[in-house]
Each structure stands twice: as C-alpha cells, then as structure tokens.
Amino acid sequence: MARSSTGSSDRAPTKSSCAGSRPSATSSSTSRPRAPVAPPGSHGPRRGVDPPPQSVRFRRVKTLPAATVPVEIASWITKFVGGDGSGRRVLEEPLPQGATVRSVLTGLSAKFPELHRALWHGNELGEHIEVLVNDAVLGIEHDLDSPLRPGDRITLLAQFMGGV
16 A cells, blocks of 8 residues: 555554544434533533522531430349349430420330339339439429429439338
C-alpha cells in the first residue's frame, strides 16, 4: 500500500473514525429524548427554589440523652429485680416530661411482676416497702403524684418489723 507524502495511508476513513458521524440507521432510533445534563459540580437543573443557606444544610442535630431518674433498691427487695436479696441495685428509669413518682414506679414495676406484687396494693403503695424521694420518705416533701425533675432520685427500702 502506498503512503502519501503526509504519512497517512491512502485508505478511505471508516465511519467510526469520522468526526461528527451520526449513528447508523440500525441503531436504536426509538430512543427516548435525553434530559439536559448538568455540568460537573452542579446539583442538577434549578427548579425555581433556592437551596437553604450553608449553615442550615449542614447543621447537625444534637440528640440529647433521654432524662432518667435513678431508682435505688436495697435489701431483700433486690430479689424482685434480679438481685440476690441483699445489697443494693440502682436502675435508671426513663423520666419523660410530666413524670410523677407514681408513673416512674408503675413503669418500673411493670418490668418486674414480682416487684409489682410486693410494691402495690391496688393503686396505692403496699405496707412492706418504703419509698423515698431525694432521701425523704413519701408524705414529707413528696407524694405519689408529685412531679419528678432531672436530678431527683427514688429509693425503695424494705420495712423491717420486730418485737419482743
């Protein structure tokens, strides 16, 4: 095959090598129209709404830990909450907005049926477990329907009876 003086071959260019060539009739002529392509780095075509400012778009939402109230359980009462009937256990109970001493104790005793039977007599407290709120016996500064706040604590103590 002879070469021209420019160094290219004398062969005719093929369809695939022609700049600006169109696809042949055998290619998919039923293709859908293409959506406009956004330039690299953009976020697509604008739709008439400005994006929120940078400070809003990338602000992290901090989730605060749920408030809890410690419930200390001492002595033989621990056997009702998985203990061995001695020592003490401290359980962290949820403290939702508007929680009362009653609602926290009801929630706790719902998880431990044996504690429920020992703690409650109907809707009132039974006589064998003493309830303290912030180290004060119920009836002094708090009652069952007193609201609780973060930082409060509840203690369940066993009543001991004796005699001669």
